[in-house]
Structure formats: structure tokens, C-alpha cells
Amino acid sequence: MRTADPLHLQLLRLLRDNGPVSRAELADQLQIPRPRLLSELERLVATGFVTEAGMAASRGGRRSTLVELNPNLRFAAVDLGASSVDVEITNGRLEPVAAYTEAADIRQGPKVILHRINELLAKARVEGVHDRLDAIGIGVPGPVSYRDGVPVSPPIMPGWDRFPVRELLTREHGCPAVVDNDVNIMAIGERHGGVAHSVDDFLFVKLGTGVGCGIYLSGEVYRGIDGCAGDIGHIQVDPQGPMCTCGNVGCLEALFSGAALGKEAAVAARAGTSPALAERLTQRSELTARDVAECAMEGDVTCIRLIRDGGRRLGGVLAGLVSFANPSMIVIGGGLAHLGHILLAEIRSVVYRRSLPLATGNLPVVLSELGARAGVTGAAVLASNVAFEQAS
Structure with a gap:
């Protein structure tokens, strides 16, 4: 396999992240001789990835020409969740030019779901x-x-184990494709354009149907040897707890996730401990985490307790991770992030209380800045990276 040219990757990523730049400025930023830069840019222009973009402002003497990524570049970013799919088409700067969102049941299997993505x-x-x-x-x-x-x-x-997702997408669309865990792409998105933009070591915790953690170390995603690093939803927090989808008992995900919170809300409604949830249950067949969040905002004591219980369990797991990895930030995202500051306050309380002061003295625990767009943003970053690697 051909090794990507590191200088080409640097050039393309600079143009992606900074927009049109003069040749002189590129030479300064990359600290390489201008003749070499011009030679490298010529090669990238020949690939169709880079074009000229007019004249730069004068710096004294002859004006330099601006260069930019080809405005016709198009990347597809797909964030596939357990119950939804988000698709964005972006330009080379990763600015969305089209977006599609719809419900999708991951349990329908890869052929049905990927066929629908191909249709979009x-x-x-x-x-x-x-x-x-x-x-x-x-x-x-x-x-x-x-x-x-x-x-x-x-x-x-179910049905997705070892399914050739990358191979199918590459064959169907005639372009390179890259596949990653959903929480990793959210972490990459938050690092690219969110609250962790300037942070090299952080944890991104996704709370949704499941629970996962994207791990950023030294400016790169840490995936582990087999790609399952950060699967914190299956850390056991209660040996006497309920059965988890993974087959074990008492996992964090079985006790605190979108599905778990919906079940606990239904139990509280039927037991009469939450009149607000009981009223909602009479109007629909099931309750969700959003019902819990909305009732908590209205002051429902049971819903506030459910959120705090979940935050305490998650905080205990995160406290262990803080002691182990010593990150400089924890970002909370995913669908359950709408549980808001009740959840955030409980997580902070447990993490700060149970971790060593040295590890938490400068440790912000914050909500995702990109919210629902973290996943598609990260998927677009990965798409651009794989395209640049092939171009170089």
C-alpha cells in the first residue's frame, strides 16, 4: 500500500481548516522553502484537489496568488444511530451543502439500512x-x-457483525470510505469544531440508546488494538443489577441509558410515584428519556431523582477514568445530554469528589457544543482525511 505524503496531508488539511491561503503564507506556516512548496502545490493542482483563488493582499512587492481546496469537492458524512440516521453532504471546507435526517431502526440489518443511506x-x-x-x-x-x-x-x-460496510459503500459510490464507532466520530467532530477545539486530551461521553466514550490522547483518537476502546457502557456498576444487551449483568448501560431511563420512567408512572409521568403514560404507549427531562424541568421530584441516580452511576465510572487517563476535559453529548444541568451537576459532584485533586483541579466537565451535529461533523473530517490520503 502506498504511504500518504505527510506534507501533502498537511497542506490539504490547512486549506480545509483555514480556507484560501496565499502561497507565501503557506510557506511560512509549514516552514519549508518556497520552491518546494510551489512544486508540491503543482502536484496537488494536477490531482484536482487544489485550485487558484485570486490574488492575495500585498505584503510589499509582488502579490502572491491564493490557493484553496477545489470548491467542487464533496464529502458524505453519515451518523447512524440505533433509531435514526443523519446524512450531510459537505464541501471541501466541511461546510454542509445538504442534510437529511430520518428515523431508522438499526435492527433492520445492514442491507436495509445501507440501501436507504445509498438512496439518500x-x-x-x-x-x-x-x-x-x-x-x-x-x-x-x-x-x-x-x-x-x-x-x-x-x-x-443484529446481523451487522463483520458486514463489509466500507467495501459496500466504496463499490457503490466509487470513492474511498471510512467506518468508525459513532462516539469516536462525535469526539472527532467536537475536536474539529466544538468545545474541545484546542484540547488534545479529552473524553467525549455519548449518552443515548447506549453509552460510549471517545478517547482523545495527544491529539488523536485512541481506538485500542481491536477498535473497542471506550466501551464504558459495559463496565459493571452493580453486580446485582439487570441483564444487559451484552449478556452480562449490572452494566452502566443497563442502568443508565435512553432505554433504561424510559423503563424506569414507566415503572415510576405505574407505581404512582410520579403523577406527571403517570399522566403522560395515559396518552401514549411508552415513555422516553425526554419525558423524564421535561417533567424534571417542571419540578417532578421522581424525575429529578432518576436523573441524579444516573448521573451518580456515570460519575463513578468517569471518576475511575479520570484517575486512569488524567484528561484535560470531559464532554457530555448524545441524546441524553438534554437532561441538562441536573445531570451535569451530579456528574461533576461525583467526579470531583472521587478523583484526586491533582487530576480535577483544572478539569471542566461540559456539554457538547455541537450537539446533534457532532457525529456528522466528525464523519466529514474522517471522509476528508481518507480522501486527502489517497490524493497524496
């Missing part, structure tokens, strides 16, 4: 959003072999 990408082409895609990035809600581009024994994704 084809719809974008028919609508004139792109003539062709330059790369695709996709996140899925389960462990992934990043090297092979396949999910591996994902607990909530």
Missing part, C-alpha cells in the same frame, strides 16, 4: 448537490474494526 446519497445527486462523491465517512453504534471497516459483535446491531 443518490437523492442528493439528483438534486444537484454533487456530481460525484470524493469520500464517505460513517459512524455506527457499536464496536468497529477501523482497520477492516466492519462492525464487530455489536450488541444492539
Whole structure:
């Protein structure tokens, strides 16, 4: 396999992140001789990834020409959750030019779900959003072999084990594709354009149907040898707890996740301990974490307790991770982030109380800045990276 040119990658990522830049400024930023830079840029222009963008402001003497990523570059970013799919088409600067969101049941299996994703990408082409895609990035809600581009024994994704997701997307669209765990792409998105933009060592905790943790160390995602690093939802927090989807008992995910909170809300409603939840249950067949959040905001004591109990359990797991990895930030995202400051306060309380002062003295625990867009943002970053690697 051909090794990507590190200088080409640097150039393309600089243009992606900074927009049009003069040749003189690029030479200064990369600290390379201008003749070499001009030679490298010529090669990238020949690939179609870089174009000229007019004249730069004068710095005294002859004006330099601006260069930029080809404005016709198109990347597809897919964030596949347990019950929804978000698709964005972006330009080379990772600015969205089209977006599609719809419900999707991951349990329908890879053929049904990927067929629908292909239909959405084809719809974008028919609508004139792109003539062709330059790369695709996709996140899925389960462990992934990043090297092979396949999910591996994902607990909530029946039928997906070892399914060739990357190979299918590459063949279908004639462009490189990359597959990662959904929480990893959220961490990458938050690092690229969110609250962790300037942070090299942080944890991104996704709270949704499941619970996962993206781990950033020294400016890179840490995936582990087999791609399952950060699967904190299956850390045991109660040996006497309920059965988890993974087959073990008392996992964090079985006690605090979107599904677990919905079950606890239904129990509270039927037991009469929460009149607000009981009233909602008479109007629909099931309750969700959003019901708990809304009732808590209205002052329902039982709902506040449910959120605090979950925050305490999650905080205990995170306290252990803080002692182990000593991150400089913890970011909370995913669908359950709407539980808001009741949840955040409980997590902070436990983490700060149970971790050593040296590890928490400068440790912000914050909500995701990108929110629902963290996943597609990270998928677009991965797509652009794999496209740049092939271009160089």
C-alpha cells in the first residue's frame, strides 16, 4: 500500500481548516522553502484537489496568488444511530451543502439500512448537490474494526457483525470510505469544531440508546488494538443489577441509558410515584428519556431523582477514568445530554469528589457544543482525511 505524503496531508488539511491561503503564507506556516512548496502545490493542482483563488493582499512587492481546496469537492458524512440516521453532504471546507435526517431502526440489518443511506446519497445527486462523491465517512453504534471497516459483535446491531460496510459503500459510490464507532466520530467532530477545539486530551461521553466514550490522547483518537476502546457502557456498576444487551449483568448501560431511563420512567408512572409521568403514560404507549427531562424541568421530584441516580452511576465510572487517563476535559453529548444541568451537576459532584485533586483541579466537565451535529461533523473530517490520503 502506498504511504500518504505527510506534507501533502498537511497542506490539504490547512486549506480545509483555514480556507484560501496565499502561497507565501503557506510557506511560512509549514516552514519549508518556497520552491518546494510551489512544486508540491503543482502536484496537488494536477490531482484536482487544489485550485487558484485570486490574488492575495500585498505584503510589499509582488502579490502572491491564493490557493484553496477545489470548491467542487464533496464529502458524505453519515451518523447512524440505533433509531435514526443523519446524512450531510459537505464541501471541501466541511461546510454542509445538504442534510437529511430520518428515523431508522438499526435492527433492520445492514442491507436495509445501507440501501436507504445509498438512496439518500443518490437523492442528493439528483438534486444537484454533487456530481460525484470524493469520500464517505460513517459512524455506527457499536464496536468497529477501523482497520477492516466492519462492525464487530455489536450488541444492539443484529446481523451487522463483520458486514463489509466500507467495501459496500466504496463499490457503490466509487470513492474511498471510512467506518468508525459513532462516539469516536462525535469526539472527532467536537475536536474539529466544538468545545474541545484546542484540547488534545479529552473524553467525549455519548449518552443515548447506549453509552460510549471517545478517547482523545495527544491529539488523536485512541481506538485500542481491536477498535473497542471506550466501551464504558459495559463496565459493571452493580453486580446485582439487570441483564444487559451484552449478556452480562449490572452494566452502566443497563442502568443508565435512553432505554433504561424510559423503563424506569414507566415503572415510576405505574407505581404512582410520579403523577406527571403517570399522566403522560395515559396518552401514549411508552415513555422516553425526554419525558423524564421535561417533567424534571417542571419540578417532578421522581424525575429529578432518576436523573441524579444516573448521573451518580456515570460519575463513578468517569471518576475511575479520570484517575486512569488524567484528561484535560470531559464532554457530555448524545441524546441524553438534554437532561441538562441536573445531570451535569451530579456528574461533576461525583467526579470531583472521587478523583484526586491533582487530576480535577483544572478539569471542566461540559456539554457538547455541537450537539446533534457532532457525529456528522466528525464523519466529514474522517471522509476528508481518507480522501486527502489517497490524493497524496
